[in-house]
Amino acid sequence: MTKVTMTVNGKSVSAEAEGRTLLVNYLREGLGLTGTHVGCDTSQCGACVVHVDGKAVKSCTVFAMDVAGSEVRTIEGMANADGSLGVVQQAFQDHHGLQCGFCTPGMVMTTAALLANNPKPTEAEVRHELEGNICRCTGYHNIVKAVLAASGQDAGAMAAE
Amino acid sequence: MHNFEFVKPSSIADAVAALAAEGAQPLSGGQTLLPTMKQRLAAPEVLVSLTGIPEMQGVCTGDGGLHIGGATPHAVVAREAASHYPALAALAGGIGDPAVRNRGTIGGSVANNDPAACYPAAVLASGVTVVTSTRKIAADDYFQGMFTTALEEGEFITSVIFRIPQAAAYVKFNQPASRFALTAVFVAKFADGVRVAVTGASNNGVFRWEEAEDALTADFSAGAIAGLTASAEDMISDLHGSAAYRANLVKVLTGRAVTAAR
Numbered sequence: 001m002t003k004v005t006m007t008v009n010g011k012s013v014s015a016e017a018e019g020r021t022l023l024v025n026y027l028r029e030g031l032g033l034t035g036t037h038v039g040c041d042t043s044q045c046g047a048c049v050v051h052v053d054g055k056a057v058k059s060c061t062v063f064a065m066d067v068a069g070s071e072v073r074t075i076e077g078m079a080n081a082d083g084s085l086g087v088v089q090q091a092f093q094d095h096h097g098l099q100c101g102f103c104t105p106g107m108v109m110t111t112a113a114l115l116a117n118n119p120k121p122t123e124a125e126v127r128h129e130l131e132g133n134i135c136r137c138t139g140y141h142n143i144v145k146a147v148l149a150a151s152g153q154d155a156g157a158m159a160a161e
Numbered sequence: 162m163h164n165f166e167f168v169k170p171s172s173i174a175d176a177v178a179a180l181a182a183e184g185a186q187p188l189s190g191g192q193t194l195l196p197t198m199k200q201r202l203a204a205p206e207v208l209v210s211l212t213g214i215p216e217m218q219g220v221c222t223g224d225g226g227l228h229i230g231g232a233t234p235h236a237v238v239a240r241e242a243a244s245h246y247p248a249l250a251a252l253a254g255g256i257g258d259p260a261v262r263n264r265g266t267i268g269g270s271v272a273n274n275d276p277a278a279c280y281p282a283a284v285l286a287s288g289v290t291v292v293t294s295t296r297k298i299a300a301d302d303y304f305q306g307m308f309t310t311a312l313e314e315g316e317f318i319t320s321v322i323f324r325i326p327q328a329a330a331y332v333k334f335n336q337p338a339s340r341f342a343l344t345a346v347f348v349a350k351f352a353d354g355v356r357v358a359v360t361g362a363s364n365n366g367v368f369r370w371e372e373a374e375d376a377l378t379a380d381f382s383a384g385a386i387a388g389l390t391a392s393a394e395d396m397i398s399d400l401h402g403s404a405a406y407r408a409n410l411v412k413v414l415t416g417r418a419v420t421a422a423r
Binding site: 018019020022041042043044046049052055056057058061062063065066068110113114129131132133 | 162163164165166167169188191192195196198199208210212236257258259260261263264338340
């Protein structure tokens with residue numbers, strides 16, 4: 001075991017890790033940040049998406065040691081400073097963009113990365129960018145609405161109902 | 162997954178030294194290698210990460226065409242190659258999903274040579290020079306069958322040099338679950354001829370459809386291949402599509418790529 005240090009949600013943190021320790025396990029077991037979920041463990045579902053140096057990655061398919069020293073942001077870092085829900089989280093709540101909620105952390109993190117690059121995406125762009133995030137409740141329609149709302153666009157104008 | 166010693170060198174020279182260790186294997190973006198290790202289909206004793214080497218990152222023009230560092234992620238190629246080689250950038254932007262494109266690298270994909278991966282088609286159709294830690298390899302000598310390449314033990318791809326064609330396009334028929342190519346075709350038109358590379362279709366991995374190349378070199382239009390038939394012999398047959406289905410896709414997608422070429 002080696003001590004691995006990185007910055008998570010703005011704080012310098014360290015925890016013991018082996019070579020094979022995945023970033024998601026480092027976050028969940030090493031740091032107790034269990035908001036990041038393991039869905040498939042095969043990099044298909046996107047429930048484990050976090051940001052590494054501003055880029056969305058699947059934390060089940062990255063070794064913790066490979067991102068030592070990086071800036072990592074997880075779902076726990078998405079709320080406002082006063083503890084209220086952040087813009088993307090609030091939009092998911094307002095538009096019922098979740099059913100069981102298991103995929104939601106990854107959906108929120110992918111959405112935040114998408115909006116950082118493309119602040120006013122079209123519906124088609126949102127669907128394309130969420131390709132790597134699977135919701136097995138199949139609640140995609142409201143998820144797309146939530147993403148559009150989080151970008152400040154009129155989600156009610158979506159074509160399909 | 163079995164445990165291993167993790168090493169992250171910051172130069173090509175240090176990576177070469179680290180890879181000389183018994184049981185050592187290079188790790189690039191890991192989007193294939195990590196799932197493979199989880200299944201215990203790979204169990205390296207030492208894993209040498211290539212993602213911390215500045216000289217293996219980025220896209221720039223230079224001698225021979227467009228130089229892309231071996232550890233450059235797909236998302237960076239999609240963005241930075243767009244003005245130099247649009248068909249290549251579009252291919253990179255269509256691999257996997259956004260999170261996979263942020264980690265997966267061109268060197269990793271080309272080294273792995275998955276029979277359904279996108280990059281091998283661009284590499285073979287562009288007549289690329291594969292630059293490794295020890296030598297330069299022409300694309301035609303590099304690919305040697307499914308998951309098999311000219312790379313020796315401990316050798317890794319430091320950069321890939323693309324000749325830039327007059328016109329090119331990549332048309333991919335997605336396998337919808339994996340987003341790998343069920344079959345895909347890269348067509349590139351150069352002053353000295355047309356090259357057509359097919360991925361996803363053959364049991365031997367990526368290959369050139371030379372009959373179509375001859376026809377398209379004479380007449381660069383979808384009609385020029387109307388009378389040709391791609392052979393179904395040695396094509397992949399699985400639950401997603403039969404060999405004959407894939408052979409037909411090869412022809413249909415080649416025609417579409419010629420029409421789409423810019």
